[in-house]
Amino acid sequence: MFLINCPYCGERDQQEFKAGGEAHIERPKQPTELSDDEWAEYLFMRKNIKGVQFERWNHAHGCRKWFNMVRDTSNDQIKAIYKMGEKPPSQ
Amino acid sequence: MKNKYSIFSLFKNALSYHENWQRAWKDPIPKKEYDAVIVGGGGHGLATAYYLAKKHNIHNIAVVEKGWIGGGNTGRNTTIIRSNYLWDASAGLYDHALKIWEGLSQELNYNVMFSQRGVMNLAHNLQDVRDLKRRTHANRLNGIDAVYLNTEEVKKFCPIINTSQDIRYPVLGGTLQKRAGTARHDAVAWGYARGADEMGVDIIQNCEVKGIKRNGDTVEGIETTRGFIKTKKIGVVAAGHSSVIANMAGLKLPLESKPLQALVSEPVKPIIDTVVMSNAVHAYVSQSDKGELVIGAGTDDYISYSQKGSHQIVEGTLNAILELYPIFSRMRMLRQWGGIVDICPDASPILSKTSIKGLYFNCGWGTGGFKATPGSGDLFAHTIANDEPHKLNAAFNLNRFVSGDLVDEHGAAAVAH
Numbered sequence: 002m003f004l005i006n007c008p009y010c011g012e013r014d015q016q017e018f019k020a021g022g023e024a025h026i027e028r029p030k031q032p033t034e035l036s037d038d039e040w041a042e043y044l045f046m047r048k049n050i051k052g053v054q055f056e057r058w059n060h061a062h063g064c065r066k067w068f069n070m071v072r073d074t075s076n077d078q079i080k081a082i083y084k085m086g087e088k089p090p091s092q
Numbered sequence: 093m094k095n096k097y098s099i100f101s102l103f104k105n106a107l108s109y110h111e112n113w114q115r116a117w118k119d120p121i122p123k124k125e126y127d128a129v130i131v132g133g134g135g136h137g138l139a140t141a142y143y144l145a146k147k148h149n150i151h152n153i154a155v156v157e158k159g160w161i162g163g164g165n166t167g168r169n170t171t172i173i174r175s176n177y178l179w180d181a182s183a184g185l186y187d188h189a190l191k192i193w194e195g196l197s198q199e200l201n202y203n204v205m206f207s208q209r210g211v212m213n214l215a216h217n218l219q220d221v222r223d224l225k226r227r228t229h230a231n232r233l234n235g236i237d238a239v240y241l242n243t244e245e246v247k248k249f250c251p252i253i254n255t256s257q258d259i260r261y262p263v264l265g266g267t268l269q270k271r272a273g274t275a276r277h278d279a280v281a282w283g284y285a286r287g288a289d290e291m292g293v294d295i296i297q298n299c300e301v302k303g304i305k306r307n308g309d310t311v312e313g314i315e316t317t318r319g320f321i322k323t324k325k326i327g328v329v330a331a332g333h334s335s336v337i338a339n340m341a342g343l344k345l346p347l348e349s350k351p352l353q354a355l356v357s358e359p360v361k362p363i364i365d366t367v368v369m370s371n372a373v374h375a376y377v378s379q380s381d382k383g384e385l386v387i388g389a390g391t392d393d394y395i396s397y398s399q400k401g402s403h404q405i406v407e408g409t410l411n412a413i414l415e416l417y418p419i420f421s422r423m424r425m426l427r428q429w430g431g432i433v434d435i436c437p438d439a440s441p442i443l444s445k446t447s448i449k450g451l452y453f454n455c456g457w458g459t460g461g462f463k464a465t466p467g468s469g470d471l472f473a474h475t476i477a478n479d480e481p482h483k484l485n486a487a488f489n490l491n492r493f494v495s496g497d498l499v500d501e502h503g504a505a506a507v508a509h
Contacts (some may be wrong), residue, residue, distance in 0.1 A: 016404045018396035022348065041494040045346035045437050051397045075347075077399050081243035 133157025139469020164279030189467025202283030332432025359383030
């Protein structure tokens with residue numbers, strides 16, 4: 002890692018960024034109708050993948066915008082970066 | 093039968109230049125079937141096998157380890173042992189472990205170098221002071237030794253701390269647990285391995301689990317790089333890789349695996365005879381018997397299995413160390429490394445059955461599992477043998493993330509420890 006290519010600011014030092022965990026976890030559309038198991042799944046359960054993973058990052062000490070990253074967690078290599086709302090790149 | 097280690101055996105082996113010591117554990121070829129298989133040959137896994145054999149009379153056990161025993165987080169932590177946790181459930185769990193530590197060298201006939209040199213936690217702001225006082229009271233109600241120290245008492249207990257009030261985060265006080273301390277982490281793994289091996293446990297190294305075979309909701313065995321092993325009970329004690337194993341069984345866990353770093357300095361003469369931790373500035377330090385300063389840094393905030401952390405984490409920790417201990421300013425660091433820790437949302441571990449019969453998980457110890465090694469092994473063995481948790485680990489079930497009955501130890505344990 003070391004350098005992260007913010008889609009708004011360009012390449013910046015990793016120190017400026019904050020990791021936000023697994024991406025594409027959708028907020029429940031009908032929260033009042035969720036069972037306890039479904040809440041647990043949404044709030045706590047994580048894929049925690051060893052390998053290529055989709056995650057959210059925030060340029061905390063820069064533009065403060067959120068974006069998505071595809072990263073290999075077994076060697077920390079960044080595969081792709083894309084803005085919030087954009088479709089994740091296919092493998 | 094293993095030869096007993098003693099001053100006489102040391103003397104006897106000295107006469108033959110220490111070339112005839114008996115093997116501490118065998119290097120067996122995996123059998124086709126075991127009564128129980130433990131996945132992960134770290135301290136917790138080996139202790140689990142040891143107590144299954146010793147207390148529950150299950151001897152046909154295999155411990156399968158991807159690398160070599162004690163080569164993961166058991167050999168990568170900063171060896172701190174304490175039990176001054178806030179909540180009753182945690183206090184019960186960690187003090188159970190501390191009580192076993194106190195007699196462990198004798199029990200294992202293996203010197204784990206348990207040293208009750210005390211652990212001091214520092215307060216750097218008024219909220220720290222209130223939190224630490226509250227924790228001291230909670231500890232004492234649970235029968236755990238804890239005292240609150242003011243700044244002068246902190247200075248008296250550890251004179252090299254900079255207690256000047258004009259530093260950025262001045263020392264306002266601290267807590268001390270005198271029964272707490274350190275142990276030799278490798279010896280813990282080796283001692284449990286030797287003890288388990290003697291009772292018939294097969295310790296199989298260089299054996300990576302590749303799959304978990306299920307028949308409906310019951311486990312049938314594990315696929316490994318050394319062939320299929322049939323078993324009815326699988327205890328997974330795989331720390332940072334717990335989610336990877338869970339995934340093989342089609343389970344999801346509430347874990348995130350992150351790098352945690354530590355470093356040691358060049359060896360020097362005795363300078364600090366206790367363990368000092370500071371959550372607020374994230375610095376903690378002790379001195380090994382070899383004379384190195386053992387320094388724990390923090391976790392990175394991203395998921396990684398690379399056993400490497402970021403540079404700025406180490407830099408931040410050393411900044412704090414230097415402000416608190418100006419005497420260390422010219423020390424050089426000798427080694428730095430990372431381990432992958434599995435962190436639960438409530439910073440408490442999981443020792444639990446799962447929805448799959450015969451599959452048990454002992455994970456989520458996050459940044460502070462070493463201290464619990466003997467207790468964790470004892471309670472997890474109980475859980476596997478009886479298919480029911482012991483009362484001390486009942487609160488640490490997987491279902492707490494559904495019920496909401498979390499054991500939120502972030503206040504006492506969010507720091508790497």
